[in-house]
Structures are given as C-alpha cells and as structure tokens.
Amino acid sequence: MGRSMNDLEIFERFPATRALGHVRLGQLPTPVESYPTLAAELGVGELLIKRDDLTGSLYGGNKVRKLEFILADALAGGHERVWTVGALGSHHVLATALYAREVGLEPHALHFPQPMTAHVLEVLRALSTTQPVLTPVESKNGLPFAMAKTHIREWLSRDKNPYYIPGGGSSPLGVVGYVNAALELARQIEDGECPKPDEIYVAAGTCGTLAGLILGARLAGLRATIVGVRVVDKVVCNAPLTAHMANKASQLIREAGGPDIPKICAGDVTLLDDFFGEGYGEETPEGLRVIETVAAHCDLELEPTYTAKTFAALAARAQSLADKRVLYWHTLSGADLSPLIASANIDRDLPPSYRALFDTPLPH
Structure with missing residues (x-):
C-alpha cells in the first residue's frame, strides 16, 4: 500500500486507529540528525537528536503531537473552550492556548507559581496574545482545591461546555501522540534515514511523552532503552504512573481497533531522579554548564527547567555510553516567538495580578 506523506505512522500501520480522531497542527515527521562533534565533546559513541523542536511553525516541542489528538476530541465533542493547568512559564499552557485559538476554541488555564526568569516572562507575553482566561493560585499545594473550585465554577456557569486537558497534555489521547512518535522513529530507522x-x-x-515512547517502541519492536529524566516532583512523575498512562493509552488504541499490546509494568520504566535539583524550575549547575556546551557545538537551544536537566543526565552518563549510539529527544519548541512577544499587550490581556511579575527584578 502506498504511503501518504500527510498521514501519521500509527494510521499507516493500524488504519482502524483513525477512529481516534486527529487534527493536523504540526509538521511531521521531524528529522533525526547526527552531531559527531558534540558526541566527541561529551565522550559518547554517537549522538543523534530527534528534532521535535520543529513540530510546528506556530509553536513546536512535544505538546504539538499530543494536542493533535486532544483538540480533535474537543472539537468532535462540540466543546467551545478548553481548560488546563500548569506553571506560570508552562510551555504546555502556551501551546494549548495558541493551538486552541487556531482551531476556534477558547483557552482557560489554572496557573501555579514557579521561579521567575526572563524565559518565563517571555512565555507569559506570548501567552497573553491568545487572550486566555487565567486563574492564578498561590502555591502548588493549593492546586487541588483551586481546581475543584474552578470545575464547580465552570459547571455552574452553564454558558459553555468546558473540555479539561490534564497538565502537560498527558491524557490517554495525548499519550497516543507519542506512541505515534515512536512509530515514526521506527519508520525512519526502517527506511534507512x-x-x-x-x-x-x-x-x-x-x-505522557515518556509513556507514549515506551508503548510505541514496544508496538514497533524497537529495542532501545528509553530513559526518562525526571524534571518535576516525584508525586507527579514516577514509574507506576508512567506505566498506568501507557496502559490507558494502550486500551484506547485497542478499543479503536488497534493491536492488543502487552501490559507495561513499572519495572519497564527507566526514570533518573538525580538531575531534578532543588525544585521545579530551579536551575542546576550541571544544567547551566551543558547549555553552554551544546550552544558551543550546535544551534540547539536548551532551557534550564526541562531540556538542560535531561541533557545533563546524558552527559553525566557519558562514560557508560562511550560505545553506544544515543538519541536525545529534544522537546523544547524552536518556533520564533518574537513576533508574538512584540505584539503582546499585557496590561490589556493578562489579569492585574500578573502585571507585577513584569516589574519585579529577576534574580541574578
């Protein structure tokens, strides 16, 4: 059967899964590139990078793959707005708001604090251009209660029908986006790319990204060790939860007419805990060092919260990887946000409590 350049790999391999629904947001597949100079600097045998920074021109990174399935579901259900949760500098909240507006949905978000950086302020400026409805909470500890209050408020309003997207887009449908990503990588390997x-x-x-890659690799017969580097609190990122997410997505695929995949167990999940640092969004010395190392050898941009900590883990394990071929999956958007940032009107489009964030000196 001929292959369509516009079709997802999961649909090509398992046509019945088209029943899951999908809206084209991204530019897939993303390339895999080799970085021999950086590999030599790190001391690993061979370094490949899966360029998911290039998933979309409006906004890239790992959220786009998830939102293609999630927003399709919201539209199919007749929803008019989507509601999600994340930190002030959340790339997920930004991606959700941008693409929700792109497909005609109104974005709502519950925001919890994180350490303020210039990058966080840039994210907020870009977010403001979507004219989102934002609800700040005082601390992460207050999140469950605030979430309950927001759900009640949404229910009582009865004016529209909200659609909830979990943090990071890590719903079973969102996980399917990275099942497809693993199948996409398998196809690139099979085709000699x-x-x-x-x-x-x-x-x-x-x-969600880790769960999807593990599940998709098993589905494709891709026998690579997939290593997740924890960058958030252990209560929301752990092996049992990852396995649970993978199995919920597996059930969804099976119910759509896809294959029956063997159960994923917590023991199938490899998670590194040693690179988190002092907290979410907190810079680490090894992360800052690796940002400079990568920038000196290629055009790839890392940021301190997610990608630098992940790459720092790879660099720290270089001795054991000296004879290995390693693939780093780059999940940070590479889209140029400067036009959005330049057009931002934070006084008009952000809640009053947010404006003080832009007047507070950043820590050095």
Whole structure:
C-alpha cells in the first residue's frame, strides 16, 4: 500500500486507529540528525537528536503531537473552550492556548507559581496574545482545591461546555501522540534515514511523552532503552504512573481497533531522579554548564527547567555510553516567538495580578 506523506505512522500501520480522531497542527515527521562533534565533546559513541523542536511553525516541542489528538476530541465533542493547568512559564499552557485559538476554541488555564526568569516572562507575553482566561493560585499545594473550585465554577456557569486537558497534555489521547512518535522513529530507522539507537533520553514531566515512547517502541519492536529524566516532583512523575498512562493509552488504541499490546509494568520504566535539583524550575549547575556546551557545538537551544536537566543526565552518563549510539529527544519548541512577544499587550490581556511579575527584578 502506498504511503501518504500527510498521514501519521500509527494510521499507516493500524488504519482502524483513525477512529481516534486527529487534527493536523504540526509538521511531521521531524528529522533525526547526527552531531559527531558534540558526541566527541561529551565522550559518547554517537549522538543523534530527534528534532521535535520543529513540530510546528506556530509553536513546536512535544505538546504539538499530543494536542493533535486532544483538540480533535474537543472539537468532535462540540466543546467551545478548553481548560488546563500548569506553571506560570508552562510551555504546555502556551501551546494549548495558541493551538486552541487556531482551531476556534477558547483557552482557560489554572496557573501555579514557579521561579521567575526572563524565559518565563517571555512565555507569559506570548501567552497573553491568545487572550486566555487565567486563574492564578498561590502555591502548588493549593492546586487541588483551586481546581475543584474552578470545575464547580465552570459547571455552574452553564454558558459553555468546558473540555479539561490534564497538565502537560498527558491524557490517554495525548499519550497516543507519542506512541505515534515512536512509530515514526521506527519508520525512519526502517527506511534507512537514521540508525537504531541503543538508548533514548527524554525529559519526564507529567510522564505522557515518556509513556507514549515506551508503548510505541514496544508496538514497533524497537529495542532501545528509553530513559526518562525526571524534571518535576516525584508525586507527579514516577514509574507506576508512567506505566498506568501507557496502559490507558494502550486500551484506547485497542478499543479503536488497534493491536492488543502487552501490559507495561513499572519495572519497564527507566526514570533518573538525580538531575531534578532543588525544585521545579530551579536551575542546576550541571544544567547551566551543558547549555553552554551544546550552544558551543550546535544551534540547539536548551532551557534550564526541562531540556538542560535531561541533557545533563546524558552527559553525566557519558562514560557508560562511550560505545553506544544515543538519541536525545529534544522537546523544547524552536518556533520564533518574537513576533508574538512584540505584539503582546499585557496590561490589556493578562489579569492585574500578573502585571507585577513584569516589574519585579529577576534574580541574578
């Protein structure tokens, strides 16, 4: 059967899964590139990078793959707005708001604090251009209660029908986006576009990306060790939760007419805990060092919260990877946000409590 350049790999391999629904947001597949100079600097055998920074021109990174399935479901259900949750500098909240507006949905978000950086302020400026409805909470500890209050408020309003997207887009449908990503990588290997990696490193936040890669690799018969690097609190990122997410997505695929995939167990999940640092969004010395190292050898941009910690884990394990082919899965958007940032009107489009964030000196 001929292959369509516009079709997802999961649909090509398992046509019945088209029943899951999908809206085209991204530019897939993303390339796999080799970085021999950086590999030599780090001391690893061979370094490949899966360029998911290039998933979309409006906004890239790992959220786009998830939102293609999630927003399709929201539209199919007749919803008019989507509601999600994340930190002030959340790339997920930004991606959700941008693409929700793109398909005609109104974005709502519940925001919890994180350390303020210039990058966080840029994210907020870009977010403001979507004219989102934002609800700040005082601390992460207050999140469950605030979430309950927001659900009640949404229910009582009865004016529209909200659609909830979990943090990071890590719903079963969102996980399917990264099942497809693993199948996409397998296809690139089969077609000779890149060699098979021995190990794959990826940031692990809300676990959806990691769960999808593990499930998709098993589905494709891709025998690479997938290593998640934890970048959030352990209560929301752990092996049992990752396995649970993978199995919920597996059930969804099976119910849509796809294959029956063997159960994923917590023991199938590799998660590194040693690179989180002092907290979410807190810079680490090894992360800052690796940002400079990568920038000196290629045009890839890392940021301190997710990607630098993940790459720092890879660099720290270089001795054991000296004879291995390693793939780093880059999950940070590479889209140029400067036009959005330049057009931002934070006084008009952000709640009054947010404006003080832009007047507070940043820590050095």
